Amino acid sequence: MFPGPVRSRHPLLRVLPPLALLLCVPLAGCGPGTAPGPGSVSGSASAPAGSAAERAVRRAVAAWSAAPPQRLAAIPLEGWSYEVSSVRVDGVRAFARAELHYRLTGYDAAPAGSAREVELTRGSGPDGSGGPAGSATPGGPGGSWTVVADRPAPGTPPQLWDQGRVGVARGAHALVLGGDGQSPEALAAIAAEADEAVPAASAAWPRPWAGRVVVLVPGSLEAMAALLGRPVEEYRGLGAVTTGSTGAGPAPADRVVVNPEGYGQLSAEGRQVILTHETTHVATRAATTAKTPLWLSEGFADWAAYRGSGRSAAEAAPATGRAVRRGDLPAELPGNAAFAFGGDGEALARAYEGSWLACRLIARKWGDAALVSLYEKAGREPLPTALEEALGTDLPALTRAWQEELRGEFR
Template sequence: MAGRRRVSGSSAVAVCLLLASLTACGGHSPADTARRQVQRLLDRRAAAVLHHDPAAYAATGARASYADLKAVPLTAWSYRVTAVRRSGDTATADAELRYRVTGYDTAPVTVGRVLTLSTAADGAWYVDSERPAPKSAQQLWDQGPVAVVRGARSIVLGAGQSDGSLRAYAGLADRAVPAVSDAWGADWSRRIVVLVPGSLDGMAALLGSTAAGYRGIAAVTTGETGGGRAPADRIIVNPDAYGALAPLGKQVVLTHETTHVATRAHTGAATPLWLSEGYADWVGYRDAGRTPDEVAPELRRAVTAGRPPAALPADGDFGFTGDATRLAQAYEGGWLACRMIAAHWGEDRLDAFYRAVGTHTGRAGAVEDALGKVLGTTLPEFTARWREYLRAQLG
């Protein structure tokens, strides 16, 4: 047919030879072949995790990590290889690990991992080690064997913790969940995941941060650290600071963090920290029977000294690494703002105000709009009322 040229057999051979250094004729490059082999290896490794098959896991390489994570109840566990860098009989693979904790995660949690591999005499690849990818946080099983305690409304995973300690956390969590639902409502999962590492350093590693940033902080949720709306927030405990609290303080902290889990879907870029942290503290202290003098000692000192704050706390006041007094006053000021709304406008209006602020996509005008629509006031009027409330409650 016109327009076509027949390629001779010798020409076809020449083309294949020309391209051989990049791609086998009709095949794949060595890099692609290695990546496919590593993907198949990790598929087998993931299947061994899900099927609780230590022998099959060991057949894929290093087996120590299986013992560390085998107690974690998993609905899903898979790897997606994104890159393989081969050097002779060894290789380094970048991968995304996707997993779901049974009964708690509504979608897979995705984390970056790096695996080192080597080939044996049979030419097959085997995993030598696995670690978090650069700038990725550790997983609890990276810190040693994970123990699991199930509560009625919670699951507590610990590393370097006794079963008795984890049962105590589960008891606190099971009391926190209904307390939050009573205040916020039932439109959330009403189940929480609590991670308890062995130390402050372990907590920081789970957050992909340094210990200095969380020293003295008893617990956080992953959403507070910039993780966004996760399939299931993790409440991560600092056992050093948490262990120093009195029983009431332990319950307040866990109820506070559980509130963050419940309100996460309605918390976004428009929500100021005085509202998100103040509301969580309001729920935490709601049934504690504590007075403002007891809950807000730093603000009380400022008010009685004639130095009440001129404005609601700014987001920058909540920095963990900043001045401790400033941080305490920020939390206390947010709590008293939410307490004032509940006392003056009612608890239902407080909830509605929180949700209304969260409907906005950005900070500008969000609080002002919600104040007008839900509470019938303006930001200057609200701030003035709040400052007077501080003087009345703490003066």
């Protein structure tokens, strides 16, 4: 199922075996989606609002979509409904644009949505040998219509179930949905890893949150890219993507989308770091806004992921160490532009490493509670105000302390 706007993603940089360094880079949003399905009709006549044909098509869609398809019975779905926005008729075929609404039971605080195109034919229905067809309206004004296809609306990424069979694994704190080809054993292993990530995120973020996570595991890298509506090359070598909306208020649960190829390259420790980092983004969603600096949101997620790991700065921040030793001490904390994907990989690594080291410094110098307080305040107030209220300092002083920390770690 397509989870919504992409918020962040994790490239993998191979540094010290057996653990790969995991980075999380925000995307501006989803790009061009999937191409129209083969049955899509552009420019066909719209049925007049309130016409007999439109009413008949709407009745057929309503009857057909009264409950999730039986093939999705293993997925905990509720609130399943199709809201038709327009109907187009082309002879014996009709195309209804609709918004699918549903919730993952126990996970979504608000309905998730997906734009769909439902295709229908007039007259007798198919022979029932397969496909999503069914629910013909009775004859009479407007004719008898039968649903013969349901697909993403043109320009809209698919749902996970559009790609084939969906497997389900449940943990104490996690729901894992796997794409076609993912084995039950693989999904169960990720559920167990997510079950460890949730308490770790809660320990770092002692504020109320759902305390559970949804993980999608597409069947392939290509399937992952299709779900997110982006080119395959953007995800090659990545470990995972976090999706969702920031800010308070009811919303569908964030989805952590795993790249089965990149994730499979990680050690057990690396997988735990990546899921804890991503789960921390889920935990802090309500406190994260456009005001939150990326060095703080990404640094905090890495701080949560590395807590208690015993990883030294030299082990976890090798790119920063190389830069400092050659005299390239950063003049300021990483700006938001430093996290843009597609640029210099070494510079990107330094942005993440420097952010982690800044959050680690704050926790050491001012305390874990002060770091959490800073995160909360930085989502509501200008950063100078948040720093003064949470730490009793300003940005120049914090920057100097961070630079001194870098000198001390990488002499």
